[in-house]
Amino acid sequence: MNEIEQRIAELNKLLHEYGHAYYVLDNPIVPDAVYDQLLNELIALEKENPSLIYPDSPTQRVGGTPLQGFKKVTHAFPMLSLSNAFNELDLRDFDRRIRQAIGDDFSYVCELKIDGLAISLRYEDGIFVQGATRGDGVVGEEITANLRTIRSIPLRLKEPVTIEVRGEAYMPKKSFEALNQSRQEKGLELFANPRNAAAGSLRQLDPKIAASRNLSTFIYAIGGDGEAYGIDSHAEMLDYLETLGFPSNKERKFCETIDDCIAFINMWTENRPNLAYEIDGIVIKVNRYAHQDELGYTAKSPRWAIAYKFPAEEAITTVLDIDLTVGRTGVITPTAILAPVVVAGSTVARASLHNEDLIREKDIRIGDTVIIHKAGDIIPEVVEVVLEQRPEDSVPFEMPTHCPACGSELVRIEGEVALRCVNPQCPAQIAEGIKHFVSRNAMNIDGLGEKVVEQLLRTEYIRDVADLYHLKKEQLVKLERMGEKSAANLVEAIDRSKENSMERLLFGLGIRHVGEKAAKLLAEDFETMDALMAAKEEDITAIHEIGEKMADSIVTYFEKDEARLLVDRLKEVGVNMAYKGKKVQVEVGDNPFAGKTIVLTGKLSQLTRNEAKAKIEELGGKVAGSVSKKTDLLIAGEDAGSKLTKATELGIEVWNEDRLVEQLQQ
Numbered sequence: 001m002n003e004i005e006q007r008i009a010e011l012n013k014l015l016h017e018y019g020h021a022y023y024v025l026d027n028p029i030v031p032d033a034v035y036d037q038l039l040n041e042l043i044a045l046e047k048e049n050p051s052l053i054y055p056d057s058p059t060q061r062v063g064g065t066p067l068q069g070f071k072k073v074t075h076a077f078p079m080l081s082l083s084n085a086f087n088e089l090d091l092r093d094f095d096r097r098i099r100q101a102i103g104d105d106f107s108y109v110c111e112l113k114i115d116g117l118a119i120s121l122r123y124e125d126g127i128f129v130q131g132a133t134r135g136d137g138v139v140g141e142e143i144t145a146n147l148r149t150i151r152s153i154p155l156r157l158k159e160p161v162t163i164e165v166r167g168e169a170y171m172p173k174k175s176f177e178a179l180n181q182s183r184q185e186k187g188l189e190l191f192a193n194p195r196n197a198a199a200g201s202l203r204q205l206d207p208k209i210a211a212s213r214n215l216s217t218f219i220y221a222i223g224g225d226g227e228a229y230g231i232d233s234h235a236e237m238l239d240y241l242e243t244l245g246f247p248s249n250k251e252r253k254f255c256e257t258i259d260d261c262i263a264f265i266n267m268w269t270e271n272r273p274n275l276a277y278e279i280d281g282i283v284i285k286v287n288r289y290a291h292q293d294e295l296g297y298t299a300k301s302p303r304w305a306i307a308y309k310f311p312a313e314e315a316i317t318t319v320l321d322i323d324l325t326v327g328r329t330g331v332i333t334p335t336a337i338l339a340p341v342v343v344a345g346s347t348v349a350r351a352s353l354h355n356e357d358l359i360r361e362k363d364i365r366i367g368d369t370v371i372i373h374k375a376g377d378i379i380p381e382v383v384e385v386v387l388e389q390r391p392e393d394s395v396p397f398e399m400p401t402h403c404p405a406c407g408s409e410l411v412r413i414e415g416e417v418a419l420r421c422v423n424p425q426c427p428a429q430i431a432e433g434i435k436h437f438v439s440r441n442a443m444n445i446d447g448l449g450e451k452v453v454e455q456l457l458r459t460e461y462i463r464d465v466a467d468l469y470h471l472k473k474e475q476l477v478k479l480e481r482m483g484e485k486s487a488a489n490l491v492e493a494i495d496r497s498k499e500n501s502m503e504r505l506l507f508g509l510g511i512r513h514v515g516e517k518a519a520k521l522l523a524e525d526f527e528t529m530d531a532l533m534a535a536k537e538e539d540i541t542a543i544h545e546i547g548e549k550m551a552d553s554i555v556t557y558f559e560k561d562e563a564r565l566l567v568d569r570l571k572e573v574g575v576n577m578a579y580k581g582k583k584v585q586v587e588v589g590d591n592p593f594a595g596k597t598i599v600l601t602g603k604l605s606q607l608t609r610n611e612a613k614a615k616i617e618e619l620g621g622k623v624a625g626s627v628s629k630k631t632d633l634l635i636a637g638e639d640a641g642s643k644l645t646k647a648t649e650l651g652i653e654v655w656n657e658d659r660l661v662e663q664l665q666q
Contacts, residue, residue, distance in 0.1 A: 002550055004045060004049060004052070004572055005052060005408065006050070007045065008042065008046070008052050008054070009572070011038055011041060011042040011058055011516065012042070012054050012056075012058070014038060015035070015038055015039060015042065015058045016056075016058065016154070016156060017029075018030050018035050018038075018154075019035075019058060019151060020136075020154065022198060034278050039058060039059070039442060040152075042057070042058070042059060043059050043150045043331070044309070046059055047112055049072075051091065054126065054488060055127060055155075056155035057155075058157045059157075060148070060155070061148050061149050061151070061155070061211070062635060063078070063609075065189040070141035070142055070143060071141070071142045072137065072139050072140075072142070072584070073120075073130070073132040073134075073139065073141065073142045074139050075120055075132070075137070075138060075223070076141060076164055076223060076224065076610075076648075077124075077164065077224045078137050078138050079118060079134045079135075079137045079138075079166060079223075080137055080300060080301050080302060081137065081224070081300060081301055082283065082301050082302070082305050082306060082307040083298075083305075083306055083307070084301075084306070084307050084308075084309050084464075085307065085309070086308075086309055087313075088150075088262060090306075090308075090340065090578050091258060091261065091262060091265075091284070091306070091308060092258060092408075093150050094258075094284070094306045095258035097303070097568075098295065098303075100305070101294065101295055101303070102291050102294050102295060103656055105532060106286055106287070106288065106291050107254065107255065107256050107257075107286075107287045107288070108254075108255040108257075108258070108260070108284050108286060108287060109234045109235050109252060109253070109255070109284075109285050109287050109473060110252060110255055110260075110261050110263055110264045110265070110282055110283070110284050111220060111236075111249060111251075111282070111285070112249055112252070112253045112268065112275075112282060112283075112311075113279055113280055113281035113282055113308075114168040114170050114218055114249070114278075114279055115167040115193075115277075115278040115279055115280040116169050116170030116171070116194070116195055116198045116278075117133065117134075117168065117169045117170070117193065117195070117198050117199045118133070118134035118166065118167075118168055118204055119132065119134070119147065119166070119167055119168065119202075120133075120134070120140065120145075120164060120167050121147065121153065121164065121166075121219070122160065122163075122164045122167050122658050123157055123162060123163050123164075123479060123605065124162050125160045125161075125162060125321045126156055126157040126158075126159060126160035126162075126352075127155070127156055127157075128144075128147075128148070128155045128156070129144075129155065130142060131143055131144045131146075131147035131148075131153075131663050132144075132187060132273045133203075134201070136440060136441070141203075142241075143202050143203070145207040145210075145356045146201070146203075146204065146210035147202070148207070149171070149207055149210045149211035149215075150210075150215045150217055151216075152216045152217050152247045153217055153247075154244075154245040154246065156244075156245075157245050158243065158244055158245045159243075159244055160639050161229070162243065162294070163223075163229070163244075164222070164223035164224065165219050165222055165223060165241065166219070166220065166221040166222075166223055166247075166508065167217050167219035167221070168217065168218055168220070169198055169202060169215055169217045169220070169481045170194065170195070170215065170216060170217065170278070171194040171195075171197045171201065171213065171214070171215055171216075171277075171399070171471060172194075172200040172216055172276050172281070172627050173194065173276055173277060173278065174276070175194075175213060175214040175215070175216075176191070176193075176194040176197055178193065178214075179197060180197075188611070189409065190512045190614065191652070192342075192346050193278070193344075193346075194277070195278065196346075197213070199213055199517060201213040201215060202215070206324070208649055211654065215547075216251045216277070217247060218247055218248060219241050219246040219247060219248055220238070220241075220248065220283075221237070221387075221605045222237055222241070225289075225575055225600075225609050226289060227601055227602065227610050227641070227643075228288055228358050228602075228604070228608075229603070229640070230602065230603055230638070230639035232288060232289055232290070232491050232641045233287045233288045233289060233291070234285050234286075234288075234289070234292075235254055235287055236254065238642075240449075240527070251268075251275075254287070255284075256542060257460070261282075261284050262454055263281045264282065264637065265308055265373075265617075267336065267458075268282060269310060269311075271546050272310070276356050277311075277468045278311060280309060281308050281309040281310050282307075282308045283305065283306075283307050283308075283309050283522050283564070284306050284307075284308065285304060285305040286304040286305070288563045288642070290642055290643060291304065291626075292304040293626035294625070294628075295627045300595055303315045303466060307524060311374035312342070312343075312374050313343055313344045313373060313374070314371050314372065314373045314383060315341045315342065315343045315348075315371070315372055315373070316341070316369060316370070316371055316372075316386065316554065317338045317339045317340075317341040317348075317369075317370060317372060318338065318339040318365060318367070318368070318369055319336050319337070319338060319364060319365065319366055319368045319370055320337045320338060320366070321336075321337040321366055321491075322334050322335070322336055322338055322359075322364075322366055323335045323336075323337055324399075324400065324404045324477050325428070326403060326405045326421055326426060326428035326432070326435040327427060327428075327429070328429055328432035328435070328436050328510050329420070329429070329510070329512055330403075330420040330421040330422055330423075331418045331419070331420050332374075332399070332400075332403070332404070332410060332418065332419045332420065332421065333354065333355070333418075334351075334352075334353040334354070334355070334356070334359060334397075335350050335351065335352050335353060335576045336351045336352075336353055336364065336370070336382055336397070337350060338350060338351060338370075338372070338380075339353040341372070341521065343372060343373065343374055343380065344374045346371075348372065348374070348380045350380065350383055351380035351382050352379070352380075352381070352642065353382065353651055354420075354421060355417045355418050355419070356399045356417070357417045358396055359399070360396075361383060361557075362382065362384060362385060363396065364382060364385060364397065365385075365390070365394050365396060365397050365428070365600050366397060367390075367391045367394055368385045368386070368389075368390055368391075368394065369385070369386040369389040369390070370382050370383070370384065370385050370386065371383045371384050371385075371604060373385065373556050376613075377483065380415070381430070396526065399419060400596070401421065403421035403428075404428075405421070405426055405427055405428060405429075406421065406425070406426040406427060406428070406429035407422050408421050408422070408426065408434060410424035415465050416474055422560060427457070429552065430457070430463070430464065431454060431457055433464075433465070433510050434453050434457070434462070434465055434468075435450055435453050436508065436510050437465045437468075437508040437509070438453065438468070438508075441504075441507065441509030442504055442507050443497040443500055443504055443508045443517055444497065444504065444507065445468075445493050445494055446488060446489070446490075446493045447489055447490040447493055448468075448490060448493070448494070451560070452479065452482070455470075455480060456479070459475075459478075459479070461475050461658055464566065465508070465566070465570070466566055466569035466573065468494055469494060469495075469498070469570070469573035469574075469575065470573070471490075471491065471494060471612070472491070472562055473488055473491050476491065476523075477543065497575075498573070498574045498576060499576055500576060501523065501579055501580035501581060502523040502527075502528070502529060502576065502577060502578055502579045502580070503516075503519040503520045503522070503523035503524075503579065504519075505529070505570070505576070506519040506522060506523060506529070506532070507576060508518035509557075509566075511553055511554055511557045512553045512557070513550040513552060513553045514554065518546060518550060521543055521546060522540070522543065522546070522554075523579040523580060524579060526579075527542050527578060527579045528578050528579070529575055529577040529578075530577065532554070532558075533558045533564070533567065534551050535554075535555070536555065537551040537552060537555050540554055540555070563570075574578065588619045591619055591620065592633075592663055593616050593619040593620055593621035593663075594619060594620030594621065595621075596621050596622070596632040596633055597621075597622050597624050597630050597631050597632050597633075597636075598616055598621050598622065598623050598624070598631070598632065598633045599624050599626065599627050599633070599634050599635070599637065599643060599647070600612055600613065600623060600634075600635045600637070600645040601625070601634060601635070601636055601637065601640045601641065601644060602636050602637030602638050602639050602640035602641070602644070603637045603638040603639055604637040605638070605657065605659050606657055606658075606661050607660075607661065608656070612635070612660065615664050616664075619664075626643070627643045627646045627647050627650065627652065628650075629650060631647065631650070631652050632652070632653070633652050633653050633654075633655065634647040634651065634652055635654075635656075635657065635660050636654055636655070636656060636657075637654050637656075637657050642656050646651075
């Protein structure tokens, strides 16, 4: 290494060290002038020697060329959302469910819930290579260039690890105030709140704009299994992230009981205005990974964590009207049309009233003055009526007896609070059903949004979902705002959806009670639509997690002639009716994995955790997250922790990684 190469390497090391102390630890170790002097020296040396520019050089945080658009990124591990708690009763109910599932020997970690934009960062051999938004939890948008501009995000870690982490990008209060002041001086529209400003900044196509917004971040999780890094708990994981150079929030607390958590919440409810950034709640997580594994997940969120949301900001407005909409299952939903009012940083003009019982309970009438808030700071909700300001000529609101869309008589099914239109030919239900069918989590037909669906129905190009597959480009170009290229792309997207695996179609059919997770379980078990259509209730309830209510709904749906006809028409146009995931039937014989429950722990060097899991499952084994009496085999990598101890205590067979690889090869 010559003198110039050595000096560039030295400057990179120093500037990373000084930047980490300033932006992550908030503890500068050199004056700003010294940092600037060293940075300018590095810029000059790199300009003269461009081949010596490090990919993680501090000079490379801001790219020079604006992006054309954002690419889609599929997360290696889904970014699940958290269920919410809004009061102490919700928190104690959460605690009760945990105790019922795993007993009393557990603890919590409480963290501040940062009000920003969820992000995922991927590092390979310690170098930052990709950053993405959460998106729908499965697919996000790549915003690597913009995230590189956030100086608290390390471009190189202190250890050469390959890792994916999750966190929250946010705009500090001072940055938000400065940004809005600048926009006001330029006559530009102001941002409503720091969260919107942060999200808008990270979705700029020009990284220079993102760089000018002075964002920051906190990292709070590892994507995937933390135990692969020799970590046994959430608290250990946060400490480990800090050793790698990530900024984690120091305002966290280890709590033995839910009472400790509630005390932490009460303290921050009072002190949140003193923080340099916005928070909208407190996140509570069960600490040990073994307990998290035992508790597991629902389709949308972990059972071992909950987000307490601070009491919502309230505002007063007037109910101008009550609108009625018909959902895809025929449920009539009343919505309050409000005089527009700003609540929690955005203008609210509508609030769902949910059902007839709620309207009666709160006695909400057209013309009433009402107090509203945003439940969870997101969903507008009427809290109560200001009776002192009720007009003298006010009359109670009466729900209709007939469907506002088709005129059919409405019914209330026993045990339900909703009024429902049961006419299968109701145009509103058909429209909502088609919108559901084409949605991202169902058949995922790009370009077929709500307005396009409504136009297709108005023009009578379609009457149901099967008609979508007969659409021609010549028809589509006649629609509003539909050019030649858009029409061609839409026809291609519709045709491409025929290849979806069976679970997407099953979810898209909109059978009552059948969500995404249930559709996947059903598709995995029955493998073809014909097999599911022929199944009896007892066949369906034999699947773990499928109950009688759902089974009855599925059997009832497929007993209808119109449902069977629809499936036949979809078959005719080539829509796939089979499960495309892996389901390998394995003869037990000498196979040591078939029918066994196997747990992986510690660091694996020859396989990734996901590779090992996939190979075991292909051979008929079930990979569980925690050790119990039902565990047949434990695979222990390096630095195996509590799971190895528990397996030994229970007398469970233990293999090292070499033996696992040997058996897999056989």
